[in-house]
Amino acid sequence: xxxxxxxxxxxxxxxxxxxxxxxxxxxxxxxxxxxxxxxxxxxxxxxxxxxxxxxxxxxxxxxxxxxxxxxxxxxxxxxxxxxxxxxxxxxxxxxxxxxxxxxxxxxxxxxxxxxxxxxxxxxxxxxxxxxxxxxxxxxxxxxxxxxxxxxxxxxxxxxxxxxxxxxxxxxxxxxxxxxxxxxxxxxxxxxxxxxxxxxxxxxxxxxxxxxxxxxxxxxxxx
Amino acid sequence: xxxxxxxxxxxxxxxxxxxxxxxxxxxxxxxxxxxxxxxxxxxxxxxxxxxxxxxxxxxxxxxxxxxxxxxxxxxxxxxxxxxxxxxxxxxxxxxxxxxxxxxxxxxxxxxxxxxxxxxxxxxxxxxxxxxxxxxxxxxxxxxxxxxxxxxxxxxxxxxxxxxxxxxxxxx
Numbered sequence: 001x002x003x004x005x006x007x008x009x010x011x012x013x014x015x016x017x018x019x020x021x022x023x024x025x026x027x028x029x030x031x032x033x034x035x036x037x038x039x040x041x042x043x044x045x046x047x048x049x050x051x052x053x054x055x056x057x058x059x060x061x062x063x064x065x066x067x068x069x070x071x072x073x074x075x076x077x078x079x080x081x082x083x084x085x086x087x088x089x090x091x092x093x094x095x096x097x098x099x100x101x102x103x104x105x106x107x108x109x110x111x112x113x114x115x116x117x118x119x120x121x122x123x124x125x126x127x128x129x130x131x132x133x134x135x136x137x138x139x140x141x142x143x144x145x146x147x148x149x150x151x152x153x154x155x156x157x158x159x160x161x162x163x164x165x166x167x168x169x170x171x172x173x174x175x176x177x178x179x180x181x182x183x184x185x186x187x188x189x190x191x192x193x194x195x196x197x198x199x200x201x202x203x204x205x206x207x208x209x210x211x212x213x214x215x216x217x218x219x220x221x222x
Numbered sequence: 223x224x225x226x227x228x229x230x231x232x233x234x235x236x237x238x239x240x241x242x243x244x245x246x247x248x249x250x251x252x253x254x255x256x257x258x259x260x261x262x263x264x265x266x267x268x269x270x271x272x273x274x275x276x277x278x279x280x281x282x283x284x285x286x287x288x289x290x291x292x293x294x295x296x297x298x299x300x301x302x303x304x305x306x307x308x309x310x311x312x313x314x315x316x317x318x319x320x321x322x323x324x325x326x327x328x329x330x331x332x333x334x335x336x337x338x339x340x341x342x343x344x345x346x347x348x349x350x351x352x353x354x355x356x357x358x359x360x361x362x363x364x365x366x367x368x369x370x371x372x373x374x375x376x377x378x379x380x381x382x383x384x385x386x387x388x389x390x391x392x393x
């Protein structure tokens with residue numbers, strides 16, 4: 001009753017309680033359709049766009065590319081919908097020409113994290129295409145032997161991929177993606193992109209016995 | 223012979239065409255509307271994937287950079303000099319082989335009329351008898367307030383020695 005009263009009043013607390021109760025209820029009544037997912041990924045990111053509005057300050061002058069390693073955590077609802085968080089870190093991104101000219105000991109590191117929602121088109125099939133979108137934050141560190149400095153900003157993520165089961169509750173597959181970001185720590189940020197391609201390995205767990213029977217890798221599907 | 227596959231509308235999984243009941247959910251398949259063909263969905267999947275990829279690549283190709291946003295004004299370059307020379311240059315110059323319209327032009331002495339004498343703007347310099355933007359070097363650009371470093375880390379990241387093992391340069 002109090003919750004309903006809170007909703008009528010439009011309080012955030014009431015709305016949050018209703019959402020939590022609804023999710024818990026859905027979990028209880030449809031536990032066979034809720035699973036948790038963890039994924040590891042590695043790939044390559046190509047730098048595009050500009051760091052700021054200064055002519056020539058392209059991102060590839062700082063770093064033309066990176067090899068990010070990442071992990072994803074999330075939940076699967078009814079096998080198709082996925083919501084979760086992503087963390088990517090490139091400990092040794094490639095060093096751009098402009099940074100190299102400053103001298104020796106150059107290094108670039110890139111970290112990204114955020115939230116993502118994705119939709120799986122054929123979760124029961126042997127080939128499961130998916131696409132998703134998310135928002136997050138990005139950090140870029142640049143350093144040489146005399147010091148370091150960093151950038152931070154926001155990003156939007158669009159990506160898609162193909163999951164292929166290779167064992168019960170396990171799948172792997174390629175993914176492609178693109179981030180569209182701006183380093184808002186700069187006074188005149190411009191739009192830059194990371195074009196991503198790579199491979200990820202996914203583990204599904206939870207959801208009870210019916211999750212096992214949900215068909216990932218089920219040979220009865222062509 | 224390869225069996226034809228259809229989709230059970232009850233559970234959404236593949237079943238053999240002609241089966242009386244779904245082997246996955248036991249739903250009856252005798253009615254025509256209890257199954258659907260899979261082909262149309264495959265086409266739709268392909269379209270969605272393609273559209274996503276094309277959108278991503280197309281958007282990624284556009285950097286969104288605004289050229290000239292911080293560029294100096296023409297007045298800051300040209301100063302009091304005209305933007306273009308009269309055809310053949312100023313005949314009043316002693317050396318008419320030089321298209322002279324800048325007081326700084328080497329080898330050019332304009333005697334009359336005095337209006338020919340001009341000065342480039344604060345961010346302009348005379349080159350070949352014309353006012354051109356001043357040279358800021360390879361790692362800087364000319365902005366509306368003068369030369370600025372091109373790269374975001376310049377000034378934040380000190381230069382170092384460029385050889386392996388050399389001690390860092392002291393500012």
